[in-house]
Amino acid sequence: MAIGDLSVAAGVSGTHMAQRFKELIGVTPKRLARTYRIAAAVFAIDPAGPIDWGDLAGGAGYVDQAHFDHEFRAFTGLTPTRYVEVRRRFLREHPGHALDGRPLSAD
Incomplete structure (x- = not known):
């Protein structure tokens, strides 16, 4: 469901919904959606094989690879390629290791 549709369904303005959401959850709806989207993309990375970044970006809902790269770096502090190098x-x-097959945290 689009974030705008959520406020309409709740019968409140988008601004009011975002403020209440942040008060209750700690982040805005948009930030939470961005976090879930990048997490899904990171979990889809298989470090053992070749990676088609364009396909991965599209599969995660990004309009293009450039937007994915920007978002990835904003969340992880690394470019997607560098992240995979570190993970490998x-x-x-x-x-x-217990993390074998799981993504590494940004810390």
């Missing part, structure tokens, strides 16, 4: 190195250095 981690998996090589720590085979069988």
